[in-house]
Amino acid sequence: MLTPLLLGFLVLVSGCQKRDEASRTGLIYCAEGAPRTFNPQLANADPTLDASARPLYDRLLEVNANTLGIEGALATHWRVSDDGLSYALTLRKGVTFHRTPWFSPTRHFNADDVLFTWQRLLDEHHPYHNVSGGEYPYFYGLGLGSLIKRVYKKGPHQVVFELNRPDASFLATLASDYAIVLSAEYGEQMAKAGTPALLDSRPIGTGPFSFKEYRHNEFVRYLRHPGYWGGEAKVEQLIYDITPKSSKRLAKLLTGECDVMSTPSASQLSVIGKDTHLNLSVQSGMNVAFLALNTRKAPFNKVQVRQALASAINVQNLLQAVYFETGQSAASLLPPLSWGYNPSLPQRKPDLRLARQLLKDAGYPNGFEMQVLVQPGARPYNPDGLKTAQLMRSDLAKIGVSLKIVQQAWPVIETRLARGQYDSLLSGWIADNADPDNFFRQLLSCAAVERGNNYSRWCSPAFDQLLDDAVTTPQLAFRLRNYYYAQSLLNEQLPLIPLAHALRTQVSRNDVQGLMLMPFGGTTFNQAYRE
Numbered sequence: 001m002l003t004p005l006l007l008g009f010l011v012l013v014s015g016c017q018k019r020d021e022a023s024r025t026g027l028i029y030c031a032e033g034a035p036r037t038f039n040p041q042l043a044n045a046d047p048t049l050d051a052s053a054r055p056l057y058d059r060l061l062e063v064n065a066n067t068l069g070i071e072g073a074l075a076t077h078w079r080v081s082d083d084g085l086s087y088a089l090t091l092r093k094g095v096t097f098h099r100t101p102w103f104s105p106t107r108h109f110n111a112d113d114v115l116f117t118w119q120r121l122l123d124e125h126h127p128y129h130n131v132s133g134g135e136y137p138y139f140y141g142l143g144l145g146s147l148i149k150r151v152y153k154k155g156p157h158q159v160v161f162e163l164n165r166p167d168a169s170f171l172a173t174l175a176s177d178y179a180i181v182l183s184a185e186y187g188e189q190m191a192k193a194g195t196p197a198l199l200d201s202r203p204i205g206t207g208p209f210s211f212k213e214y215r216h217n218e219f220v221r222y223l224r225h226p227g228y229w230g231g232e233a234k235v236e237q238l239i240y241d242i243t244p245k246s247s248k249r250l251a252k253l254l255t256g257e258c259d260v261m262s263t264p265s266a267s268q269l270s271v272i273g274k275d276t277h278l279n280l281s282v283q284s285g286m287n288v289a290f291l292a293l294n295t296r297k298a299p300f301n302k303v304q305v306r307q308a309l310a311s312a313i314n315v316q317n318l319l320q321a322v323y324f325e326t327g328q329s330a331a332s333l334l335p336p337l338s339w340g341y342n343p344s345l346p347q348r349k350p351d352l353r354l355a356r357q358l359l360k361d362a363g364y365p366n367g368f369e370m371q372v373l374v375q376p377g378a379r380p381y382n383p384d385g386l387k388t389a390q391l392m393r394s395d396l397a398k399i400g401v402s403l404k405i406v407q408q409a410w411p412v413i414e415t416r417l418a419r420g421q422y423d424s425l426l427s428g429w430i431a432d433n434a435d436p437d438n439f440f441r442q443l444l445s446c447a448a449v450e451r452g453n454n455y456s457r458w459c460s461p462a463f464d465q466l467l468d469d470a471v472t473t474p475q476l477a478f479r480l481r482n483y484y485y486a487q488s489l490l491n492e493q494l495p496l497i498p499l500a501h502a503l504r505t506q507v508s509r510n511d512v513q514g515l516m517l518m519p520f521g522g523t524t525f526n527q528a529y530r531e
Contacts, residue, residue: 030243032377033244033410035051043137055222058205063172072092089174091114100210113182116182116183116187122145131200142442169433169435169438169471177432187199208233209225209238223236246377246378259530261506264507265378269505280507283504285519292425292495296457303492317391318500330498333496336501338439339436340436352399373408375409382499440483455496456496512530514529
């Protein structure tokens, strides 16, 4: 018979119990959103990536947070063939998968897990391909289905990726936070049990923490993974406390209910900086906030209209009123931190006279009405989407454009995006590696229109050719030339209007040490602890 103590441990704990236990044995992270899944391959929303990619999983390769260089992770060595079509990777030995009440691994990580993971993505006939919806937006956006010819193993600890064409960004793709490795053994077990979707909702990985429980829209609990190959986490458990409102996250941080707070509002930074109990971390970010215009819908199919809207928006006002000087004006989708950034692009300044003339030339001398979709809450690339939209509404009204703001949750917005039922979207992008291709191909390639992140629905074969040519060679000068041309083309066509690049900020209580804020988004808690 279960004792009251054991029974209490087995049931879902209350928020109070959650905080009391974590205060003794772990850390509580106040996150801004709830994950849609625990497999980042299936979604492109920041909360999903934040709650799954780094706590639960590893990748074959990693991006060094300081140098932005490629390093080994689940793969220790790699060799690229002279023709750039073959990538042979030697896998790390002795890596253990999570052991949980519902799964006990019988072997260590090996080549079969890599094959299972990638064949699920690439093979439409794979038994897991259509599980959990069968959508893999990041990989479809990159066009990996046509890039990768096959993946095979040469032994238990060596895998080979064969490509149909050279791609200088492929190592960066393998280091992406989306390029996690799943357990083939767990997948086989769940398939036999008739519950394959549990692979994505009750995850098993090799990461520093294992999944314990998830209370929908409230919290996620993780436990330390004993024997983690990268060094055991210093805390026994980690809790993601889901608190969408920035003001509530800060209140919890101030009262000690949270140890770490994600994406503080820029307006809160002055208060945070004065509190001796808090520590503010600031880092340059590989991100961009933008206004995406549905170019397959009038009047946004006319370049003069897009140029007019861009000419009317006062970005400096956004930087002052929304970013509070924690961002910089975006002349390109690429931030200046990127090695592919074109420094010759002009900084856009508001020009209402030009904007009105462009509208007249496009056949809209009296302006028009339009909607913009906005997610609630703060994002790492935009501290306050609603306020940003309100300021843009004021700017556009000066040229006769009436902007209606529609604030909806991301799942609702996603449905509208998939159906093309929108005028514009206020959104952004956080790169997960240092290659410029990660911005351009995901956001604006033709392949990303239907099944990726191309919210503008703009498709230019000339632009795609620039991207394809840029990755066919490792020669930096050639790649730079193409990316400079690509940015000039986008500056003229403006399917996305770049607004700002935000600094990455995070707040923790000053007794928390060992946090690592990643330039591509997310935080690693592997070595985090409370003094």
